[in-house]
Amino acid sequence: MAKAWPPRLAKAKKTGAVVAGMVGLGKLDRFLRNLDKTTAAKSAPELLPPPITRDRINTAPQNGTIFVDSKGNAIPAPLGGSITGSPDGRYIQARDANGNPTGVRIDGGHSPKTHTDPRALGPHGHVPGVTNADGTPWLPIKQ
C-alpha cells in the first residue's frame, strides 16, 4: 500500500516540485558516486592535515580566564576575576572576583627614583612564586 503523503508535500507533489527534487537528488547521488571514483578515492587523511585535538581542560587558575595582551603576554585571572590597567595598556593587573590584585601583572616600568634594577625600569611581568635565577621578581615579557 502506498504511503500517504503529508498534506504539505502532497500539494508540492501536485506541482511537481517533489519530483524535480527527487531528480535533483538522483543527480547528486551520481555525482557523489563519481566523486568516490576520483578524488574521494583518496582517504581524508591523505588530503587534509591531521586535526589538532586538545583536551578541553581549563588551565587558568580556579577555572578562570586567561587574558592576552596585544604583545601576546598571557595574564591568567581566577574564576570571576578580571583585569584592570592603564589606558595605554602598559600596566595590567589580574584581579580576583573581589577586585583584589592576584599578584599577576604586567608593569610598563618603574621610576629610577624607586627602583635600581634595570629589569624593573623597563616593561616586565610579575607572577607570585616565580622569580629570575637571581631571585628577583621582574620577569621578562614579550614587548
Place this chain on the structure above:
Amino acid sequence: MATDQTMIYKFNWGEPVKVIDCAPEKYLSVGQGSVCGIRKIENKSVASEFNEPIGTVLYLVEGSTGEAIEIPERFLVAL
C-alpha cells in the same frame, strides 16, 4: 579591560610615590614605590577591608624589592 579613561587620578601609572609617615603600619613597609595599578573602592566589603569610604582611590604600589600592596590615596604623596 577595565580602565577609567575619563577619570583623572592624583597619581598616574608608573609615577613614583611615598607613603606618608602617619600611615598605618601595614603601608609603611613599602616606604616608597611606583604606582602600577589604580582602582576605586566600589562596595562595602572592600571599604571595610581598607577602612575607607566607598569611592576612595586605591593605588597598587610596588616597592623597591618588587612587593606590591594597595594603598589608599590619602596615605601617598608624590616623590
